[in-house]
Amino acid sequence: MNIDLSEFASLDEVEYDPIDHLNLLFSHPSTVSSISKVSQTLKHRQHELQEDINQRETQQAYQPNSSLERMQSAQAELAQLFRKIEMVRTRAVETEQSITSMTADIKRLDGTKRNLTLSMTALKRLQMLTTAYEQLRGLANTRQYRECAGLLQAVLQLIKHFNSYRSIEQIATLSREVSDLQRELLAQVCDDFELAFTKEK
Numbered sequence: 001m002n003i004d005l006s007e008f009a010s011l012d013e014v015e016y017d018p019i020d021h022l023n024l025l026f027s028h029p030s031t032v033s034s035i036s037k038v039s040q041t042l043k044h045r046q047h048e049l050q051e052d053i054n055q056r057e058t059q060q061a062y063q064p065n066s067s068l069e070r071m072q073s074a075q076a077e078l079a080q081l082f083r084k085i086e087m088v089r090t091r092a093v094e095t096e097q098s099i100t101s102m103t104a105d106i107k108r109l110d111g112t113k114r115n116l117t118l119s120m121t122a123l124k125r126l127q128m129l130t131t132a133y134e135q136l137r138g139l140a141n142t143r144q145y146r147e148c149a150g151l152l153q154a155v156l157q158l159i160k161h162f163n164s165y166r167s168i169e170q171i172a173t174l175s176r177e178v179s180d181l182q183r184e185l186l187a188q189v190c191d192d193f194e195l196a197f198t199k200e201k
Contacts, residue, residue: 122161126171129158133178140185143192148185156182 025031025038132155139148159178165171 125158125161129155129174132158133174137181140181140188143188145189152182152185
């Protein structure tokens with residue numbers, strides 16, 4: 001029995017039915033003896049189809065705008081995207097480091113500013129204390145007790161700000177001088193009061 005390859009055309013159909021195809025090939029009991037021949041023909045057809053598929057795949061892979069080219073292009077674009085992401089990440093890290101450094105500098109400057117402000121305030125109070133002390137001593141020498149009373153309160157208020165600085169020799173000396181002057185004033189007032197009281201008698 002000769003096998004007509006056109007009988008295998010149904011293999012290309014979208015809605016292929018193998019039962020119908022077998023019935024077509026073996027429509028009569030006498031055709032059963034041709035099973036071996038049909039099998040060989042099918043294998044040959046399968047081989048031809050596989051070669052055709054391989055050839056088409058090769059052509060598709062290497063022709064312009066082929067799948068291989070698109071895949072390589074996609075890989076190149078992906079690699080470029082990764083490089084850009086890495087650049088952005090690197091810049092972000094550098095920016096973060098810069099911000100951290102700037103923040104540290106700002107904190108350090110804030111600390112310096114705060115310390116400077118405290119120092120200036122302390123110096124201003126020390127100047128006021130020194131001036132008030134000298135004025136108080138002058139008023140005490142001239143026995144202007146009314147003025148001494150108000151100025152003494154100011155001196156005592158100012159000296160409180162330097163309680164934590166008494167480890168400094170100059171501050172400790174000034175503090176002792178204020179205390180001594182306060183005692184001298186008290187003794188002087190008492191003496192003057194006693195003298196005035198004696199004169200009245």
